[in-house]
Amino acid sequence: MNRDLKTLVSQMTLDEKAGMCSGLDFWHLKSVDRLGIPNVMVSDGPHGLRKQDEKADHLGINESIKAVCFPAGCLSACSFDRELLHTLGDAIGKEAQANDVSVVLGPAVNIKRSPLCGRNFEYYSEDPYLAGETAAAFINGVQEHHVGTSIKHFAANSQEFNRMSASSNADERTLRELYLPAFETAVQKSQPYTVMCSYNRLNGTYASEHPWLLTDVLRREWGFEGYVMSDWGAVNDRVSGLKAGLELEMPASGGATDEEIVRAVQDGTLDEKVLDQAVERILRIVFTWLDNREEQEFTLEQDHALARHIAAESMVLLKNEENILPLNETEKIAFIGEFAAKPRFQGGGSSHINCFRVDSILDEVKNNASITYAKGFFADKDVYDEALAEEAIEAARAADKAVLFLGLPDSFESEGYDRSHMRLPGCQNRLVEQILKVQKNVVVVLHNGSPVELPWMDNVKGILEAYLGGQAAGGAIADILFGNVNPSGKLAETFPYRLEDNPSWLCFGDPKEVDYREGIYVGYRYYDAKNMSVAFPFGYGLSYTTFAYSNLRLSADKASEKDTVTVSVDVTNTGSRFGREIVQLYVSDRTGAARRPIRELKGYEKVSLEPGETKTVTMSVDYRSLAWYCTAIHDWYAASGEYEIAIGASSRDIRLSTVLTFENSRVLPLNVTRNTTIGELLTNPRTASYMKEWRQKMLAVFAAPEGTEGAEETSTSSEAISDEMNDAMMLSMPLRNLVVFGTCSHAEVDKLIEELQNL
Ligand code: BGC
Numbered sequence: 001m002n003r004d005l006k007t008l009v010s011q012m013t014l015d016e017k018a019g020m021c022s023g024l025d026f027w028h029l030k031s032v033d034r035l036g037i038p039n040v041m042v043s044d045g046p047h048g049l050r051k052q053d054e055k056a057d058h059l060g061i062n063e064s065i066k067a068v069c070f071p072a073g074c075l076s077a078c079s080f081d082r083e084l085l086h087t088l089g090d091a092i093g094k095e096a097q098a099n100d101v102s103v104v105l106g107p108a109v110n111i112k113r114s115p116l117c118g119r120n121f122e123y124y125s126e127d128p129y130l131a132g133e134t135a136a137a138f139i140n141g142v143q144e145h146h147v148g149t150s151i152k153h154f155a156a157n158s159q160e161f162n163r164m165s166a167s168s169n170a171d172e173r174t175l176r177e178l179y180l181p182a183f184e185t186a187v188q189k190s191q192p193y194t195v196m197c198s199y200n201r202l203n204g205t206y207a208s209e210h211p212w213l214l215t216d217v218l219r220r221e222w223g224f225e226g227y228v229m230s231d232w233g234a235v236n237d238r239v240s241g242l243k244a245g246l247e248l249e250m251p252a253s254g255g256a257t258d259e260e261i262v263r264a265v266q267d268g269t270l271d272e273k274v275l276d277q278a279v280e281r282i283l284r285i286v287f288t289w290l291d292n293r294e295e296q297e298f299t300l301e302q303d304h305a306l307a308r309h310i311a312a313e314s315m316v317l318l319k320n321e322e323n324i325l326p327l328n329e330t331e332k333i334a335f336i337g338e339f340a341a342k343p344r345f346q347g348g349g350s351s352h353i354n355c356f357r358v359d360s361i362l363d364e365v366k367n368n369a370s371i372t373y374a375k376g377f378f379a380d381k382d383v384y385d386e387a388l389a390e391e392a393i394e395a396a397r398a399a400d401k402a403v404l405f406l407g408l409p410d411s412f413e414s415e416g417y418d419r420s421h422m423r424l425p426g427c428q429n430r431l432v433e434q435i436l437k438v439q440k441n442v443v444v445v446l447h448n449g450s451p452v453e454l455p456w457m458d459n460v461k462g463i464l465e466a467y468l469g470g471q472a473a474g475g476a477i478a479d480i481l482f483g484n485v486n487p488s489g490k491l492a493e494t495f496p497y498r499l500e501d502n503p504s505w506l507c508f509g510d511p512k513e514v515d516y517r518e519g520i521y522v523g524y525r526y527y528d529a530k531n532m533s534v535a536f537p538f539g540y541g542l543s544y545t546t547f548a549y550s551n552l553r554l555s556a557d558k559a560s561e562k563d564t565v566t567v568s569v570d571v572t573n574t575g576s577r578f579g580r581e582i583v584q585l586y587v588s589d590r591t592g593a594a595r596r597p598i599r600e601l602k603g604y605e606k607v608s609l610e611p612g613e614t615k616t617v618t619m620s621v622d623y624r625s626l627a628w629y630c631t632a633i634h635d636w637y638a639a640s641g642e643y644e645i646a647i648g649a650s651s652r653d654i655r656l657s658t659v660l661t662f663e664n665s666r667v668l669p670l671n672v673t674r675n676t677t678i679g680e681l682l683t684n685p686r687t688a689s690y691m692k693e694w695r696q697k698m699l700a701v702f703a704a705p706e707g708t709e710g711a712e713e714t715s716t717s718s719e720a721i722s723d724e725m726n727d728a729m730m731l732s733m734p735l736r737n738l739v740v741f742g743t744c745s746h747a748e749v750d751k752l753i754e755e756l757q758n759l
Helices: 005-010 014-020 073-079 082-098 128-143 172-179 181-190 211-221 238-244 256-266 272-290 300-314 386-398 426-438 473-481 524-529 678-683 688-702 711-720 723-731 746-757
Strands: 042-044 103-105 148-154 167-169 194-197 227-230 316-320 333-336 371-374 401-407 442-447 462-465 513-515 547-554 558-560 565-573 579-589 600-609 614-621 628-630 635-637 641-650 653-663
Touching: 005 272, 014 256, 014 272, 073 082, 073 128, 073 300, 082 103, 082 128, 082 300, 128 148, 128 172, 128 181, 128 600, 148 181, 148 211, 148 272, 172 181, 172 628, 194 211, 211 238, 227 272, 238 256, 238 272, 256 272, 300 473, 333 386, 371 386, 386 426, 401 426, 426 442, 442 473, 462 473, 547 579, 547 641, 547 653, 565 579, 565 600, 565 641, 579 614, 600 614, 678 688, 678 723, 688 723, 688 746
Parallel strands: 042 103, 103 148, 148 194, 167 513, 194 227, 333 371, 333 401, 401 442, 442 462, 558 653
Antiparallel strands: 316 462, 547 565, 565 614, 579 600, 579 641, 628 635, 641 653
């Protein structure tokens, strides 16, 4: 239906319009019955429906309807599978339609700056390209059903501590390259109906009243068409927020902020047109949902099966020495750890789903008499219980293989606070060491929302990272352990050896001003630049089969701004069973025009291969794939020169690479002053050849006078001032020094500046 929203808004009273800009209660928008505006409902998100009927709260305290808990973002992102994420979105969209929910509050795409952020389990990645692609696929899946999404938390909300007041302080390039692109990609590829602004301040200004963020960037630059809602309680100053581009405040403000809006219009401090526009934007989304209601039927059982499939397609096999996995059903196996009976499969807080069913791996293997179970430790606390440990050690001793189900207790990571360390509970690490004394065939299955230190990693033979796999995690783990599914997930984040290795270590978690001092060097961008060993790198994951890469080719080896270059590579399954491989494309800037990470992910595809089968994987590279954010022009920029296009099985396992030569007709603006250095001018393609002559002149001035004094003095001075040193000094010299060192006059320097400027 084509609704005339402008006319509708013009029929609303000032009170009604102001009222539309905040919630009716915890989960509903207000209605205006006389004009046929209904009170629609929004619900969390992101990995299942958390629809609360009564006694609403935003921290997951009170019960919501029974629903399906799909794998959390930390796991589903490891699938590197857009189709799978689309299917996940599709299922949630259908559930939302069937439950009368108009907007699902997700996906959550904040960048994992530190492993400590309590909410990392909901977030996708340390890499903005992967986070953006994953989010866009999910959003498209949900919105196919005319149910909205709310991509969150916009922006730079990478810690929980003091999340409602702390300021994330990051420079423009860092924001553009790391913290904004996931939102940008999602807006451009999937146009989410709504964006949820974050609680925090961004460079001093609350995200909920940040005109640059909410209007200049989000709407004007990226073309966002929906409405912005606040995170629950994120509004600082309602009228400033409205002016900045925050249309909807959630939840209800008890009418207080509606009155502020009315007063501001009446006293002329708020232009009523701003209010009208906000209301129109909100109503457009309300009616998009209302006018496209679908009869949806879904069964919880089917979605449970889908949750299991998604989990199994995403879990990451980190280690498999001597092919300890897959397990053979006839082997004597000891399952150890309470997580085997009670898997930890979701995190605490607003994303907490009231599951209609939860599968544990013990349920899966209950008919298998060769499997024994010992609790070993309590899943929810860090207490070494001698009796439980002893029983587990005996079970391990008596078995052919021991599988240890380890993980973080709920209290270790949650929305609302950050972790204080990256360790597993000490009791679990101690038990691993004890078991290793009696059993060499040890596999560890991890249940955690974020990386943990693995002090015993060299001594166990297998590690499966199951993350928080949703309510069907137990089945998915069984599928992988027993080889019914060949693992194909890869890490969406780096596992450093130690917390202290993380780039944000020295500046994470400050109470008021959180300075993002590591800048663009987040995650693998940092570890690679430092050439640092890590436990497991970004993009890493094993399979029960092997893959060979060959025949990398580009559709053109030269390109310019408007071109898209196709990158093709052949991948062969060289093992003996079906498998899926995630092929990653990384770009390295070799032009030297700016300080850049060693390589950055700019493409990926997941390919399914029968044994012996070869398929060609195709990806593409465009201007943006090569570019960095240049603050001098406030735009993306790729310099002319060479770029390495590398294909990897992980960020640290580059299999093939080639070179793309790029020609950019746009040159960066030149602002030559008396303080511009000679070196700068010599490296700028516009001025380089012109300056060569001056370089020679300067070198002549600096050259040690030959044969004028005694031989002894000459050799001493040439030792003290070498040609290399002369050259280096000259390169870092500002133009004004041409005068000091007698090469020319001030007037001549100014003339030179003018000539350079006009080149
Ligand atoms: C969370 C949001 C969530 C909202 C509603 C807030 O505390 O930060 O992610 O959508 O509550 O539950």
